[in-house]
Amino acid sequence: MKQEIRFILNGEHVSLNVDPSRTLLDVLREDLGLTGTKKGCDEGDCGACTVLIAGKPINSCLTPMGKINGQEVLTIEGLGDPEQLHPLQEAFLKVGAVQCGYCTPGMLLSAKAILDINPQPTEAEIRDSIAGNLCRCTGYTKIVEAIKYAANLLEGRS
Amino acid sequence: MGFSVVGQNLPRLEGKEKVTGQAKYIDDLNFPNMLHGKLLRSPYPHARIVAIDTAAAKALPGVKAIITAEDLPDRRHGPFVQDTPLLARGKVNYVGEPVAAVAAVSLEVAERALSLIKVNYERLSEVLDPLIAMESDAPVVHENLDAYPAVFPVQRHGNICSLITIEDGDIEQGFKTADFVFEDTFTTPMAHQCHLETNGAIAAIDAQGRVTVWASTQSVHLNQIRIAETLDMPMSKVRVIQTRVGGGFGAKVELTVQPYCVALARLSKRPVKIILTREEELVATRPRHSSIVTVKTGVKKDGTLVARQIKLIYDTGAYADDGPGIVGFGSLMANGPYRIPNYKIEGYCVYTNKVATGAYRGFGNPQAAWACESQLDIISRELGIDPLEIRLRNALDPGDKTVGGQNLFSVGIKECLKAIKEGMDWESPKSKNRGRGVACVHHLSGLLASSAYVRINQDGTAHVAVGAADIGQGSDTTMAQIAAEELGLSIEDVAVVSQDTDSTPYNWATTATRLTYMAGNAVRRAAADAKQQLINLAAEVLGLPADKLSARNKVVVSVDEPQKRISYAELGVISHWVKGGQIIGNNSWMFNEQPFSIDVKVTGFPFRVLGAYNYGAHAVEVEVDHETGLVRVVNALTAHDVGKAINPLSVEGQSQGGFTQGVGYALFEDLKVKDGKIISNTLLDYKIPTAVDVPAIKSLIVETNEQTGPFGAKGIGEAPLVPVAPAIANAVYDAIGVRVKDLPLTPERILDALKV
Ligand code: FES
Ligand code: FES
Numbered sequence: 001m002k003q004e005i006r007f008i009l010n011g012e013h014v015s016l017n018v019d020p021s022r023t024l025l026d027v028l029r030e031d032l033g034l035t036g037t038k039k040g041c042d043e044g045d046c047g048a049c050t051v052l053i054a055g056k057p058i059n060s061c062l063t064p065m066g067k068i069n070g071q072e073v074l075t076i077e078g079l080g081d082p083e084q085l086h087p088l089q090e091a092f093l094k095v096g097a098v099q100c101g102y103c104t105p106g107m108l109l110s111a112k113a114i115l116d117i118n119p120q121p122t123e124a125e126i127r128d129s130i131a132g133n134l135c136r137c138t139g140y141t142k143i144v145e146a147i148k149y150a151a152n153l154l155e156g157r158s
Numbered sequence: 159m160g161f162s163v164v165g166q167n168l169p170r171l172e173g174k175e176k177v178t179g180q181a182k183y184i185d186d187l188n189f190p191n192m193l194h195g196k197l198l199r200s201p202y203p204h205a206r207i208v209a210i211d212t213a214a215a216k217a218l219p220g221v222k223a224i225i226t227a228e229d230l231p232d233r234r235h236g237p238f239v240q241d242t243p244l245l246a247r248g249k250v251n252y253v254g255e256p257v258a259a260v261a262a263v264s265l266e267v268a269e270r271a272l273s274l275i276k277v278n279y280e281r282l283s284e285v286l287d288p289l290i291a292m293e294s295d296a297p298v299v300h301e302n303l304d305a306y307p308a309v310f311p312v313q314r315h316g317n318i319c320s321l322i323t324i325e326d327g328d329i330e331q332g333f334k335t336a337d338f339v340f341e342d343t344f345t346t347p348m349a350h351q352c353h354l355e356t357n358g359a360i361a362a363i364d365a366q367g368r369v370t371v372w373a374s375t376q377s378v379h380l381n382q383i384r385i386a387e388t389l390d391m392p393m394s395k396v397r398v399i400q401t402r403v404g405g406g407f408g409a410k411v412e413l414t415v416q417p418y419c420v421a422l423a424r425l426s427k428r429p430v431k432i433i434l435t436r437e438e439e440l441v442a443t444r445p446r447h448s449s450i451v452t453v454k455t456g457v458k459k460d461g462t463l464v465a466r467q468i469k470l471i472y473d474t475g476a477y478a479d480d481g482p483g484i485v486g487f488g489s490l491m492a493n494g495p496y497r498i499p500n501y502k503i504e505g506y507c508v509y510t511n512k513v514a515t516g517a518y519r520g521f522g523n524p525q526a527a528w529a530c531e532s533q534l535d536i537i538s539r540e541l542g543i544d545p546l547e548i549r550l551r552n553a554l555d556p557g558d559k560t561v562g563g564q565n566l567f568s569v570g571i572k573e574c575l576k577a578i579k580e581g582m583d584w585e586s587p588k589s590k591n592r593g594r595g596v597a598c599v600h601h602l603s604g605l606l607a608s609s610a611y612v613r614i615n616q617d618g619t620a621h622v623a624v625g626a627a628d629i630g631q632g633s634d635t636t637m638a639q640i641a642a643e644e645l646g647l648s649i650e651d652v653a654v655v656s657q658d659t660d661s662t663p664y665n666w667a668t669t670a671t672r673l674t675y676m677a678g679n680a681v682r683r684a685a686a687d688a689k690q691q692l693i694n695l696a697a698e699v700l701g702l703p704a705d706k707l708s709a710r711n712k713v714v715v716s717v718d719e720p721q722k723r724i725s726y727a728e729l730g731v732i733s734h735w736v737k738g739g740q741i742i743g744n745n746s747w748m749f750n751e752q753p754f755s756i757d758v759k760v761t762g763f764p765f766r767v768l769g770a771y772n773y774g775a776h777a778v779e780v781e782v783d784h785e786t787g788l789v790r791v792v793n794a795l796t797a798h799d800v801g802k803a804i805n806p807l808s809v810e811g812q813s814q815g816g817f818t819q820g821v822g823y824a825l826f827e828d829l830k831v832k833d834g835k836i837i838s839n840t841l842l843d844y845k846i847p848t849a850v851d852v853p854a855i856k857s858l859i860v861e862t863n864e865q866t867g868p869f870g871a872k873g874i875g876e877a878p879l880v881p882v883a884p885a886i887a888n889a890v891y892d893a894i895g896v897r898v899k900d901l902p903l904t905p906e907r908i909l910d911a912l913k914v
Binding site (some may be wrong): 029034035036037038039040041042043045046048073075076077079080081082085089092093094096100101102103104105107108123125127128130132133134135136137138139140141142143144154 | 167168169172173174175176177178180181182183185186225245350351353354355356402403404405407435436484629631663807808810811813814815818819840841842846847848849850854855857868882
């Protein structure tokens with residue numbers, strides 16, 4: 001009962017023959033070798049598996065492949081690379097918002113989603129936007145600082 | 159002293175791979191031909207295993223190996239008491255205990271195989287409450303308790319796994335001289351580490367029979383010795399490599415799934431991977447002990463503490479694991495950073511038929527501090543003394559002796575208290591329903607041994623090898639900073655060798671707030687050794703006496719004639735090609751102060767040496783909703799004496815992260831048990847703090863100079879969690895005049911207390 005699924009992944013067209021009930025998370029990690037998206041619970045409670053679909057953060061562990069036909073998907077691998085970091089990635093490093101790093105990919109994508117629609121969010125808006133992304137290491141203070149810092153970097157650049 | 163690398167807010171060495179998704183955690187690794195393993199777990203809290211039938215499971219296509227206790231050496235393990243079988247032998251002692259392990263070509267097949275294993279159990283009556291377990295007629299968890307070897311002078315009987323006592327002064331006399339005596343009992347629930355990455359490992363065997371294990375672990379060295387011990391292999395045949403680790407907080411110190419991977423890989427001759435699910439983590443790994451702590455304290459009218467008696471009862475569940483250590487440590491910490499001349503502390507580690515508990519950030523200190531720091535608040539309010547002031551009056555000074563009598567060098571507790579007093583504007587007016595609370599902590603940076611070596615490469619750069627497992631806290635960066643500072647190199651010139659028992663020398667583990675202090679000491683001394691060798695070689699080449707040379711900025715230079723100099727790069731080439739061979743500096747280090755002075759009466763204590771004490775104080779402001787009982791932390795301030803902060807950014811990160819775990823412990827984290835089974839089995843049921851549950855946390859660093867530490871440094875890791883719950887409860891009292899003595903401070907508990 002495999003089915004052809006076409007979508008845009010990190011800016012490139014992809015066509016896969018997969019069981020549509022499998023989760024996007026498993027297909028990214030197991031079939032496409034994109035292991036930057038993390039599995040913290042596999043039941044929609046931690047946000048480690050966050051990716052952006054049409055710019056909106058979703059838990060890829062709860063998203064069946066059938067649902068992403070024709071969609072545009074962004075994972076951490078599409079955000080920036082070591083030579084050309086996205087301002088959010090730069091900010092997370094500079095401010096010290098990364099400890100174990102397991103929440104980081106999902107956190108960065110949730111942060112991107114809010115900055116895309118709200119370039120200068122308030123502290124409360126930032127906290128709301130990442131409330132679905134658990135971090136057990138940082139206590140969130142430096143993550144919030146980093147998102148503010150990135151907002152300024154992005155403003156400065158545009 | 160001016161430092162160039164130490165004290166800098168340097169970003170993580172491995173930061174880029176983490177922000178780009180390139181960091182490789184255990185589940186990101188796969189090998190050709192790899193099998194997937196699963197564990198069959200006990201459904202009962204206490205039952206005899208009559209028979210296990212694996213025939214149907216073995217016959218399932220795709221199943222490659224199945225093991226039960228019968229297939230393993232008849233051997234129990236444990237860091238303090240060797241009471242734990244890898245797979246249940248004869249009987250099961252808790253719901254979730256591993257009974258069999260399966261490896262199959264896919265996870266689905268492995269799961270199907272589990273359902274085909276038939277275990278015939280005969281239920282036994284269980285004991286779930288530690289107080290009942292301590293009674294003489296309670297069901298017994300371990301019938302052969304005395305047969306289990308222990309690594310310390312254990313005192314035990316019945317379901318008492320260990321009993322620790324520490325006594326000094328004259329407790330009776332102390333209470334007699336007191337103007338007031340207070341007695342209160344406090345409780346805490348089990349709490350889970352909830353590292354975001356679940357436990358996992360992969361094992362593979364080579365043609366020589368040597369096994370390599372990749373693991374999400376806090377110590378490759380501990381993993382190596384335990385695998386060797388439990389599976390009857392020489393350590394030389396066991397290699398353990400650490401992957402990136404998605405948090406541990408104590409949960410990844412001892413074995414989790416590693417030995418099952420190894421046993422299944424040996425049987426199937428194929429690599430085997432096991433990754434725990436979140437549910438398995440929550441119901442069957444080792445959370446923090448629940449506790450019942452009774453504190454009796456005698457004080458003078460002016461708030462001076464004169465006597466204290468404490469009885470700690472920690473529920474270790476079915477197996478000891480770190481329990482005796484945790485109870486011993488909690489007992490040692492229980493008096494807090496105060497001068498108390500007369501005290502008697504008794505710590506009980508008690509078996510029940512619940513999940514085995516273990517190490518979690520704080521190691522017995524959070525439970526003790528919850529009780530003692532809450533009671534100190536009760537005392538201050540009864541006596542009409544400001545809660546911050548009563549702490550200042552009793553706080554330790556440098557030169558004082560702490561519980562047990564160990565000498566103290568750097569003691570910054572008063573500076574921490576003063577810093578939060580000023581930072582919180584402690585005496586300023588508060589709005590309605592708001593209250594402020596304070597609590598203190600002392601903790602040890604230390605325990606056991608660490609070693610390191612430093613190689614100077616041909617181009618004058620350096621490799622640092624130390625068994626210090628970075629689990630996200632940033633120790634690789636800290637170790638590089640310490641080495642770079644000592645060697646006179648920049649951070650870019652220092653590589654930190656990844657954790658691998660084949661190449662990184664022994665370090666006990668990432669635990670006990672010990673890396674900066676213990677591993678840092680070994681690294682600094684190894685670097686100093688390498689530097690001296692560079693200087694000695696330069697002395698020969700330049701024809702100058704070594705004591706007239708100094709080494710910095712990658713050159714060895716004459717103190718008197720600065721034009722006489724030679725670069726590390728030149729020395730690197732000379733050493734490799736002309737004279738002496740590669741320069742390798744090394745060091746092995748242990749803390750060697752005596753833990754107890756001669757007049758202190760101590761029995762059953764599980765550690766031989768301790769370490770340096772670090773200190774902290776927290777102030778919080780909370781808002782309490784009278785209608786709903788909800789407590790919100792609106793203002794948070796931490797101050798920690800860490801000696802010299804090697805990387806202030808990391809110290810702040812540890813403070814804020816620890817504080818936030820403390821908020822969860824204070825307000826909602828509670829691993830609930832029903833009929834012996836943990837029912838908080840998802841992150842929805844076991845809620846941990848999100849970004850909207852905590853405010854921006856302000857973290858102050860109080861620097862002291864610890865003369866035994868590297869560049870004056872001590873540790874930070876655990877302390878920031880410890881005082882949070884009492885600080886919050888004390889603030890709740892300040893806001894609404896209600897005292898809750900049981901964690902967590904749920905809305906129901908607050909509302910119930912308001913009704914009284
Ligand atoms: S893995 Fe998807 S929410 Fe946790
Ligand atoms: S950095 Fe470890 S979970 Fe966020």
